[in-house]
Amino acid sequence: MAASMVTCAAVPTLRSGASRSTNSVVESSAAKFASKSSFLGLNVRAPTVVAAASSSRHSVAGKVSASASELVQAKPKSKADDLLITRDEVLDVYEDMVLGRSFEDMCAQMYYRGKMFGFVHLYNGQEAVSSGVIRLLKKEDFVTSTYRDHVHALSKGVPARLVMAELFGKSTGCCRGQGGSMHMFSKEHGLLGGFAFIGEGIPVATGAAFTTKYKREVLKDDKADAVSVAFFGDGTCNNGQFFECLNMAALWKLPIVFVVENNLWAIGMSHVRATSVPEIWKKGPAFGMPGVHVDGMDVLKVREVAKEAIERARRGEGPTLIECETYRFRGHSLADPDELRNPAEKAHYAARDPISALKKYILENDLATEAELKAIDKKIDDVVEDAVEFADESPLPVRSQLLENVFADPRGFGIGPDGKYRCEDPGFTAGTAQV
Amino acid sequence: MLGAIRRRVGGPQSLLNTVLKCKSGLEPTAAAWTSGGRRNASEPQILSTCFRPDFAPPAASSPPRSGTMTVRDALNSAIDEEMAADSKVFIIGEEVGEYQGAYKVTKGLLQKFGPDRVLDTPITEAGFTGIGVGSAFYGLKPIVEFMTFNFAMQAIDHIINSAAKTHYMSGGKIEVPIVFRGPNGAAAGVAAQHSQCFAAWYGACPGLKVLAPYNAEDARGLLKAAIRDPDPVVFLENELMYGETFTVSDEVLDPSFTLPIGKAKVERQGTDLTMTAFSKMVGTCLKAAEELAKEGISVEVINLRSIRPLDRATINASVRKTSRLLTVEEGWPQHGVGAEICASVVEQSFEYLDAPIERICGADVPMPYAANLERLAVPQLEDIIRAAKRVCYRSTQQRAAA
Numbered sequence: 001m002a003a004s005m006v007t008c009a010a011v012p013t014l015r016s017g018a019s020r021s022t023n024s025v026v027e028s029s030a031a032k033f034a035s036k037s038s039f040l041g042l043n044v045r046a047p048t049v050v051a052a053a054s055s056s057r058h059s060v061a062g063k064v065s066a067s068a069s070e071l072v073q074a075k076p077k078s079k080a081d082d083l084l085i086t087r088d089e090v091l092d093v094y095e096d097m098v099l100g101r102s103f104e105d106m107c108a109q110m111y112y113r114g115k116m117f118g119f120v121h122l123y124n125g126q127e128a129v130s131s132g133v134i135r136l137l138k139k140e141d142f143v144t145s146t147y148r149d150h151v152h153a154l155s156k157g158v159p160a161r162l163v164m165a166e167l168f169g170k171s172t173g174c175c176r177g178q179g180g181s182m183h184m185f186s187k188e189h190g191l192l193g194g195f196a197f198i199g200e201g202i203p204v205a206t207g208a209a210f211t212t213k214y215k216r217e218v219l220k221d222d223k224a225d226a227v228s229v230a231f232f233g234d235g236t237c238n239n240g241q242f243f244e245c246l247n248m249a250a251l252w253k254l255p256i257v258f259v260v261e262n263n264l265w266a267i268g269m270s271h272v273r274a275t276s277v278p279e280i281w282k283k284g285p286a287f288g289m290p291g292v293h294v295d296g297m298d299v300l301k302v303r304e305v306a307k308e309a310i311e312r313a314r315r316g317e318g319p320t321l322i323e324c325e326t327y328r329f330r331g332h333s334l335a336d337p338d339e340l341r342n343p344a345e346k347a348h349y350a351a352r353d354p355i356s357a358l359k360k361y362i363l364e365n366d367l368a369t370e371a372e373l374k375a376i377d378k379k380i381d382d383v384v385e386d387a388v389e390f391a392d393e394s395p396l397p398v399r400s401q402l403l404e405n406v407f408a409d410p411r412g413f414g415i416g417p418d419g420k421y422r423c424e425d426p427g428f429t430a431g432t433a434q435v
Numbered sequence: 436m437l438g439a440i441r442r443r444v445g446g447p448q449s450l451l452n453t454v455l456k457c458k459s460g461l462e463p464t465a466a467a468w469t470s471g472g473r474r475n476a477s478e479p480q481i482l483s484t485c486f487r488p489d490f491a492p493p494a495a496s497s498p499p500r501s502g503t504m505t506v507r508d509a510l511n512s513a514i515d516e517e518m519a520a521d522s523k524v525f526i527i528g529e530e531v532g533e534y535q536g537a538y539k540v541t542k543g544l545l546q547k548f549g550p551d552r553v554l555d556t557p558i559t560e561a562g563f564t565g566i567g568v569g570s571a572f573y574g575l576k577p578i579v580e581f582m583t584f585n586f587a588m589q590a591i592d593h594i595i596n597s598a599a600k601t602h603y604m605s606g607g608k609i610e611v612p613i614v615f616r617g618p619n620g621a622a623a624g625v626a627a628q629h630s631q632c633f634a635a636w637y638g639a640c641p642g643l644k645v646l647a648p649y650n651a652e653d654a655r656g657l658l659k660a661a662i663r664d665p666d667p668v669v670f671l672e673n674e675l676m677y678g679e680t681f682t683v684s685d686e687v688l689d690p691s692f693t694l695p696i697g698k699a700k701v702e703r704q705g706t707d708l709t710m711t712a713f714s715k716m717v718g719t720c721l722k723a724a725e726e727l728a729k730e731g732i733s734v735e736v737i738n739l740r741s742i743r744p745l746d747r748a749t750i751n752a753s754v755r756k757t758s759r760l761l762t763v764e765e766g767w768p769q770h771g772v773g774a775e776i777c778a779s780v781v782e783q784s785f786e787y788l789d790a791p792i793e794r795i796c797g798a799d800v801p802m803p804y805a806a807n808l809e810r811l812a813v814p815q816l817e818d819i820i821r822a823a824k825r826v827c828y829r830s831t832q833q834r835a836a837a
Binding site (some may be wrong): 117118119166169170171175177178179180181182183195196197198199235236238239240266267268269273274275340396397399401402403406 | 529530533534537555556557558559561562585586588589622623624625626627628629798799800801803804805806807808811812
């Protein structure tokens with residue numbers, strides 16, 4: 001797909017020159033959308049570290065004197081404090097990407113051995129998007145995904161053991177074995193699913209963003225600043241729900257980031273065959289929000305763009321649409337024969353494996369040694385093996401679990417544990433549901 | 436239509452009248468079915484579902500069964516032949532063209548008929564269903580494929596409001612000759628959002644015809660009838676049946692073979708108990724019947740084929756013969772197909788029942804993912820056998836469901 005860099009004519013870009021970079025930033029010229037942000041391409045002095053609770057994730061150490069893409073492509077040997085990312089952060093991202101890759105490879109093995117069943121959709125090749133975006137989020141932030149959600153769950157912090165047990169259909173899984181591969185949920189980690197129908201997760205994420213806004217404005221909770229991130233694919237961008245949510249999110253200035261994982265194929269349907277305007281980022285400005293196109297095989301670029309979008313949302317300036325051009329190395333699912341994709345195209349993207357690219361960057365910039373990276377690889381192998389063992393040894397759900405969890409209030413008629421009607425209980429509106 | 440049925444099957448006397456009326460010449464001939472055109476408007480459609488008390492399986496002297504066919508091939512050949520016969524028929528849906536069909540049902544059609552008649556769509560169910568319905572208003576005959584009927588929920592507004600209700604709302608002026616088809620119901624390990632059975636939901640809606648084939652013969656005959664039918668038809672296939680092979684006679688392989696819509700088939704004759712089922716559960720019921728025959732219970736298995744219009748005549752006639760009924764389905768119990776059949780039998784054949792009616796349904800939960808829970812959530816062979824024995828040996832008040 002041609003990376004078209006047309007910037008919206010009516011809108012001033014914040015970038016200086018560099019027309020061949022793969023980053024384009026489009027911001028609305030309307031005053032109310034004017035951002036105090038510093039997108040790539042500007043000359044920025046080292047800003048102060050944002051005092052995010054515990055992690056150093058939001059720190060931008062170093063001067064950015066050129067666009068991130070040129071930095072990464074040219075891979076200059078610069079001093080550590082000139083780089084976009086600190087050592088800790090880059091190792092965290094590297095570890096997350098390796099975890100995603102190893103986990104998915106193990107899923108394929110387990111599927112062919114019959115331990116996993118049904119529909120399994122693997123994320124190989126797209127790790128840069130998940131790690132680039134989700135590692136910037138806090139635990140309270142929300143993520144929704146599609147059926148290709150294993151790695152989003154892992155990046156968000158759901159333990160690999162729980163995800164693997166869920167895939168095996170065991171009662172120790174993150175959804176007690178009731179959800180499965182396509183329906184990963186975790187209240188603790190803010191993972192809101194895991195949806196089988198594409199497009200379904202977008203309104204849900206928009207609603208989660210609305211919760212934040214509601215908490216601030218109605219419930220007067222100033223500390224509510226959870227950002228919501230919705231992940232979905234290129235096929236989803238033709239679905240009505242996508243457009244409806246873009247409209248409402250921009251209208252109500254919801255703290256949400258829409259991340260499109262454009263891997264160019266929706267099962268066997270090529271993106272250009274299905275879409276009248278293939279540049280998805282252009283659909284953001286149509287609804288009044290910035291639309292950004294970024295190279296999704298490069299985790300550092302994704303990270304920079306995502307950082308800005310998330311901070312924008314947290315400040316209350318509204319949504320952003322990020323289109324990550326990426327690729328899935330495997331078929332749509334493990335049942336997909338994957339006959340329609342051109343082998344040359346697959347080879348082209350396989351050569352741009354995000355993990356190898358990051359590894360190269362790390363080594364060339366002396367952020368870590370080969371031995372340290374190998375140690376991380378080994379550690380991840382152990383984590384995944386442990387996850388499989390845990391899942392294997394976990395028990396299947398018991399018969400009685402079949403009828404559990406249909407309702408939060410199982411009696412269904414508002415009858416309290418004492419057998420009387422809840423609505424007659426003076427404490428009813430305080431929430432008396434006991435399961 | 437319901438009123439017409441009540442007149443026909445209201446009691447022994449009127450039953451006889453109806454039988455005589457049917458036999459006296461209003462029975463449709465094979466030609467009427469294959470003409471594909473509109474039937475005579477004065478002839479009530481209901482009489483085409485003529486009640487015939489003796490539904491014997493084909494006699495030994497009928498043409499020898501030749502050839503086998505999978506359900507997938509049956510569907511493919513039906514669509515192929517109808518598209519070849521009528522250039523107004525086209526197929527629209529996700530992955531129907533270059534991918535050869537998400538479940539390979541439309542394999543080869545793109546190569547044969549070209550991209551103008553086999554249309555790959557973006558992932559916009561509401562959009563392309565609406566486009567299909569709109570084109571049907573003006574005389575085209577679309578076949579809208581849903582990857583599964585679960586995804587049709589994004590388009591259900593068009594199926595019900597635009598397709599089902601339009602002939603009525605327009606006072607009979609606008610016909611909607613459209614077919615909505617795709618896999619329905621539980622598959623294997625695909626969890627809650629891919630496993631719902633929609634027979635009851637669509638079957639409740641006046642204006643829709645709802646079909647559920649079981650074997651290759653059903654698939655071929657009913658799909659051809661559906662494509663030729665001038666009304667909107669919801670065609671509920673089953674993913675697990677696609678690969679099953681069945682023997683088919685030469686008659687089935689004939690390009691003009693169709694089956695009547697609104698007619699159930701008695702797959703197996705019996706005297707002690709009537710079982711009704713549709714789609715995959717027919718196979719399970721037939722197996723259960725084999726097992727029960729060893730224990731001396733003779734089961735009559737009815738393959739509903741048509742959820743709407745429901746063939747109440749055949750079901751009631753069978754219950755009047757056996758005096759016991761067991762309805763089997765994979766969908767949820769409340770307001771299900773079995774519930775409607777039970778109501779119909781109680782309304783029309785109450786005096787003939789010797790035991791309370793039993794419904795075997797899927798568990799009243801969203802489909803769980805875990806393999807052992809999924810097995811518990813869908814009726815299994817043992818469940819049907821156990822229930823059949825219960826219905827046969829018990830004639831007292833059924834205990835309340837847990």
